[in-house]
Amino acid sequence: xxxxxxxxxxxxxxxxxxxxxxxxxxxxxxxxxxxxxxxxxxxxxxxxxxxxxxxxxxxxxxxxxxxxxxxxxxxxxxxxxxxxxxxxxxxxxxxxxxxxxxxxxxxxxxxxxxxxxxxxxxxxxxxxxxxxxxxxxxxxxxxxxxxxxxxxxxxxxxxxxxxxxxxxxxxxxxxxxxxxxxxxxxxxxxxxxxxxxxxxxxxxxxxxxxxxxxxxxxxxxxxxxxxxxxxxxxxxxxxxxxxxxxxxxxxxxxxxxxxxxxxxxxxxxxxxxxxxxxxxxxxxxxxxxxxxxxxxxxxxxxxxxxxxxxxxxxxxxx
Numbered sequence: 100x101x102x103x104x105x106x107x108x109x110x111x112x113x114x115x116x117x118x119x120x121x122x123x124x125x126x127x128x129x130x131x132x133x134x135x136x137x138x139x140x141x142x143x144x145x146x147x148x149x150x151x152x153x154x155x156x157x158x159x160x161x162x163x164x165x166x167x168x169x170x171x172x173x174x175x176x177x178x179x180x181x182x183x184x185x186x187x188x189x190x191x192x193x194x195x196x197x198x199x200x201x202x203x204x205x206x207x208x209x210x211x212x213x214x215x216x217x218x219x220x221x222x223x224x225x226x227x228x229x230x231x232x233x234x235x236x237x238x239x240x241x242x243x244x245x246x247x248x249x250x251x252x253x254x255x256x257x258x259x260x261x262x263x264x265x266x267x268x269x270x271x272x273x274x275x276x277x278x279x280x281x282x283x284x285x286x287x288x289x290x291x292x293x294x295x296x297x298x299x300x301x302x303x304x305x306x307x308x309x310x311x312x313x314x315x316x317x318x319x320x321x322x323x324x325x326x327x328x329x330x331x332x333x334x335x336x337x338x339x340x341x342x343x344x345x346x347x348x349x350x351x352x353x354x355x356x357x358x359x360x361x362x363x364x365x366x367x368x369x370x371x372x373x374x375x376x377x378x379x380x381x382x383x384x385x386x387x388x389x390x391x392x393x394x395x396x397x398x399x400x401x402x403x404x405x406x407x408x409x410x411x412x413x414x415x416x417x
Contacts, residue, residue, distance in 0.1 A: 102363060103137035104390060105278065107374040107382070109166055109177050110143050110158060115379060118406045119386060120173055122399070129399040131359065134390045138209060139170055140178040141375055147193045147307035150182030150213060150300050151235055152375045157310060160198060167203050177203060180375075181221070182213035182233040185300035191220045195307070200225050209253065213296075229253035234280055235296050241267045248273055254369060259283040259351045274366035281353040281370050282385060284341040295336060339376055343384040355389050379413055 106116055116139050123130060142149040143163050144156040158166075170177055179199070183190075200210075204227055211231040212218040221228060234256040238244050248255050248271060256278045261267055271277060285292055310316070346352055353362070358370060372389060374382045383403065391399045407413045 100133035100363065101135055101368050102131065102133040102358065103135045103369050105137050105178065105369065105371040106139045106386075107372060107377070108141040109139040109170060110141055110154075110162075111156070111375065112141075112379075112382065113166055113169075114410050114412050115382070115407065117169055118410060118412070119403065120170075120175060122403055122406065123390075124173075126399070126402065129391050129395040129402075131355065131390060131392055133363075136175050137369060138176045138178040140180055140211065140371075142180050143195075143199055145303075145307040145310040146179075146181070146196050146199065147190055147304055148179075148181035148183050148186065148196045148217060149303050150184060150296060151180055151233075153299050153302050153306065154375075155306065160202070163199055163202055167208070171205065171207055174207075176207050176209050176229075178209040178211055178231065179203075180211050180233075181217060182211055182235045182296075183217075183300040183303055184213050184235065184297055185304060186214040186217045188216065190304065191217065193307070195311075200228075204228070211256070231256060231278070234258055235293075237293050241270070245271065248276060252276070254278050256280065256371060259285070260288055262351045262353055268365065268367075275368050277367060278369035278371050279353060279362065279367060280373060281358065281389065282343070282346050282373050283349065283351050284338045284346055284373060285336070286338060287349055287351045289338075291336075342381050343388055358389070379407070383407075 106119075109116060120136055123134065123136065142154050143158040143166070144154045146154060167177060181196070200221070204225055206227045209229040209231060210221055211233045212221065213233045213235045218230065221230070230252050231254040232247055232250070232252045236247075237258055238247055239258050239260050244257065244261070244267070254276060257280070259280045262279060262283075268274075347354070370389075372385055374385055377385070383400070387396050387400055404413070408415060
C-alpha cells in the first residue's frame with residue numbers, strides 16, 4: 100500500500116519539511132501504513148508565475164539551489180505552483196521563473212499548471228518536467244473531469260467540491276493519476292474562489308514587478324501593500340485562518356480514516372495537504388492528524404517539536 104502525500108511550501112516551510120522528512124525516515128513506527136512524501140509543492144518568491152496564494156519574500160539563486168538539492172537528494176520532488184491564471188505572453192520570459200526552472204531541470208521535479216499559455220511554454224522549453232493539472236481550474240462537471248484525466252498530465256488535482264461525490268469518483272478510470280485535496284479550508288461551493296485566484300494572480304504579478312524594479316526593499320507583503328497599486332484588491336478571505344479543527348466541520352473534509360478505509364481501497368493514492376500560508380503549529384497538527392498513527396501522536400509531536408526547536412524553526416520561552 101502506498102499513501103502518497105503532497106506537502107506545502109518548500110521555501111517558507113523549508114526546514115520544517117526537511118525535519119519532518121527525516122522523522123519519517125528515522126521513526127517509521129510512528130506513521131500510518133504506507134505513508135510517503137510524494138512531493139513538496141510551492142514556489143520561490145517572488146515567482147511571477149505563482150498562483151493560488153500570494154507568495155511574498157525573496158529567494159536568491161543560492162537558496163534556490165540549496166532547497167532543490169536538499170529535497171532532491173532525499174528523492175523528494177519539488178512541485179512548482181505555477182498556476183497564475185493571469186499570465187500573458189510577456190510574462191513567459193520572466194528571468195527569475197526561468198532561472199528556477201533551469202536550476203531544477205533534472206527530471207525529478209514537477210510543475211502544477213493552469214494557464215494554457217504557460218503550460219505550452221513549459222512543455223516546449225522544459226520537457227523534462229512532469230505536469231500536474233491544477234485544482235484551480237475548478238472542474239466540477241464529471242464529463243469535463245474525466246476528459247481532463249485522459250489528457251497528458253502526470254497528475255490531475257480534483258476540485259475539492261467533488262471530494263465526497265462517490266458516484267463521480269467511482270467512475271474515474273485511472274484513480275491513481277488523481278490527487279485529492281483532503282483539508283480544503285475554503286467554503287464548500289465557494290462562488291468567489293475563481294475570482295480570488297484571478298486577483299491573487301494580478302497581485303503576484305504586481306509584487307514580482309515591484310521587486311524587480313526595487314531590489315533593495317522590505318520584501319514583506321504587508322509593507323509592499325502600501326506601495327503596490329491595489330486597484331483590484333481582494334479582501335483577505337477569512338477561510339485561510341481556519342485551523343485543523345475548523346476544517347473538520349466542512350463537508351469537503353476527508354478524514355484520515357476515510358483515506359485508508361475508503362479512498363485507498365477505491366484506488367486513490369495521491370493526497371494533498373493544504374497549508375502554504377499556515378502558521379507552524381497549525382501545519383504541524385495537520386501532519387500529525389493525517390500521517391501519524393493516533394496512538395503515536397504525542398511522542399511524534401514531542402519528537403518533531405524538539406527537532407524544530409533544535410534547528411531554530413520555533414522557539415520556546417526558557
